[in-house]
Amino acid sequence: MPCEWLEYKIWARAHAGTVYVALIAAGFLGLGIWVGRRLFRSEPRAGAFTPNERAQASLGITDREREVLQLLADGRSNKEIAARLGLSPNTVKTHVASLLEKLQAARRTEAILRARELELVP
Secondary structure (H helix, E strand, O other), X not given: OHHHHHHHHHHHHHOHHHHHHHHHHXXXXXXXXXXXXXXXXXXXXXXXXXXXXXXXXXXXXXXXXXXXXXXXXXXXXXXXXXXXXXXXHHHHHHHHHHHHHHOOOXXXXXXXXXXXXXXXXX
16 A cells, blocks of 8 residues: 555656646636626527518518528538429529528528527527
């Protein structure tokens, strides 16, 4: 037992800097996880999402375009949207171009942001 204690003391003195760095890194890891959970926790929705039909009508967005917009907001590609809705990829491109024009957006991400502001998609 005394020999093991002496070996530990020698090891602890030889690697003191490494031990302190590891403790500080573990502390920052814990802090990062805690902050991440606090900032990005998902709030449970009060009820089912209902799209803003007045905004949809005022912009002239059809029901099919709103379906495409919802799938865009879910992060789907044109091919995935086409497969899911039973459309050709060219038809999806046409719907996306129409949505960009109606939402006055230059990019898909901008259109999704605008649609979320107007409560067209959750």
